[in-house]
Amino acid sequence: MVQNDKFAFIESALTERVQSQRLRSLQPLQPIDAVHVVRSGQVLLNFSSNDYLGLSKHPTLIAAAQQYTEQYGTGATASRLVSGTYEIHQNLEEKLALACGREAALLFNSGFQANSTILAALLDRQSLVLCDRYVHNSLLQGILASGARFKRYAHNDLHQLEAGLQQAQQTFSRILIATETVFSMDGDRCDLDALIDLADRYGAILYLDDAHAVGVLGQDGMGLAAHRAGVDLVIGTFGKAFGTFGAFVTCSRKLRDYLINYCPGFIYTTALPPAVIGAIEAALFLMPTLEAERQFLIQQSNHLRTRLQSFGYDTGASGTQIIPVILGAEEKTLSLSGWLEQQGILATAIRPPTVAAGTARIRLALSSCHTPEHLDRLIGAIQTWSIL
Template sequence: MNSDINQSNKLEFIKKELQERKTNNNLRQLNAIYPKDAVTVIKNGKRLINFSSNDYLGLSKHPQMITASQDYLNRYGTGSTASRLVSGTYDIHEKLEEKIAKLCGKEAALLFNTGFQANTTIIPTLVNQKSLVLCDRLVHNSILQGIFLSQAQWKRYKHNDLSHLETLLKKAILQGYNRILIVTETVFSMEGDRSDVDRLIQLSQQYNTLLYLDDAHALGIMGNKGMGLTAYQSGIDISLGTFGKAMGSFGAFITTSKGMRDYLINCCPGFIYTTALPPAVIGSIDAAFDMIPNLDKERDYLLQQVSYLQNNLINLGYQVLNSSSPIIPVIIGNEEKTLKLSNFLENNGILATAIRPPTVPKNTARIRLVLSSQHQPEHIDYLINLLKQYHEF
């Protein structure tokens, strides 16, 4: 019996893909580090200042977070042991959801295990083959995966070009879709710039669409008391936040209406069929929400340092995107050159990871510098001096 599938070639696709990525300087590998504190790590026995972490406020190492996590661990055990609808909803899950909703000025909140899980499973619960999704061209991969899984028709509008979005909306309302969903990020994870949230809300209301905003990189560092750019904003059907960035922990949540919350509890597979977040994680998140509203001083310092670093990089001749967040992308373009710069920095005590396609568009490989409120001025000046040396080579 003849067959194209046999023991010798069934894995050929893996070898081919990895070789192609290696040839194009896009092969990824895992590199273990040991975090010493909020902004320094040990890698291969060498101490590095970390400019790649999303721990914007350094809370992952905060004693209050650790104490709360240990307390919940001791009281509730190591795992929630079941999905939320079976027996995995502890009182601490519901209390945290109530707390989040109140702090964000929304009717309700619902916990998810990761932001990626939430985006990939909520979007297909909202739309179907008869729907249209309109998204920013540079949205996170998790949003794209959710759109693909939904089987909805979809179109991308030019990055942060809401005039283009409105043009697409005007055409869409005449085409008989059962619903239209606008979905984007409030702060873009690889660019660091912001969406115009007020205008998005206005367009959504004008054209009667669903509006889903991923607020992951704004939560903790922007908005009223650090509650993000969607907090206390009406007209947003779902706002996503994550705990693995400025919150210093793990997991995700949405804020929404009570009706939407009930709908997702009953219809969203990613919520229904997964084990609930463990108690120790819930404890750390609860502590983070106690601290975040009181960290205005840290947020002000952080944004001052962002401006300082951006201005210095521009003066040195680097191509820096117009970021308005702690994410400062330094565009190099060529993958090999980007890797060389990353290696130079690491050899001199700086961890600054190279970001390459397909994570970012072709010819836009970059060093994605990320600042924390725990970076001291001398850390930033040292980074600037290294980049000056490299630029002069």
């Protein structure tokens, strides 16, 4: 008896990716400093990192990580509900809640884990979710895992969102609005005031992913949703402007208690290790002192956007440190990315399925550690490519 290859589907899937020129692979690199890396022996100026304030190489964070490792060990050794809640975890959560102007905070091991498991814990099959079409895949995974009914409204189209809310006045167990504050692939923002108003008027839970704003925008850099009444849950991450690892949710004390008891992604995973907690503590301590760096980052972003637009490039509705150069065609996008690498610049091509078909782009992510000379180098390289 001849048996079928039980992994034939893998060969088929990978072949499809090869044929469509969308096969992804890992390309290891070695970081040098906040904005330079080495890949395949070549030093590259990095415009693809989310280390928006350069804190991943900050000596205060490194020292804190080393100190916490020496004092508490290399791992938390258990889940939070067993024996993995050290005082340092609880103290950090209290400081995060205070910094964000919220009642409570709860640590998670990653932004993807937080979104994919918190939403699944909040919703059931009788729930309705209305989410922006451009939300991160992690939010979609959480919604799908819940079994809730969901509709995606056009990007930042609050008229369509309100129409969905009006049509939803039936027997749903709960209604939830999910969106990002700063969109990860487009660098534009949601209309937070309008979302708060809609959630209040229609009795909807407002769930915001603030990952790309935390550290960069808002009061003391704690995000666009910090200190905002009317927002029910906010997800923040430490792997971007905080320069370390992990995530958190801020919410009411009652919601925190609920998640501790009903959120599988929190209950059944080992707590963040002490070194990570130490680095986060150090970053949180520094945040109020980094206003000059945030302002410089905004100025640099505005300058780069203006120059790119002067060359005729489409940067979408970006108004933050994330600047897409939307080229549309995948071949063209790969060509520019390859050219920039030849010039010693890392600027990764972002293609479907990460972004919608016909919107392939170079996603430029700026850091406050990028100097004017770094930007001039990038601008010059793109300008040269434009006339080749």
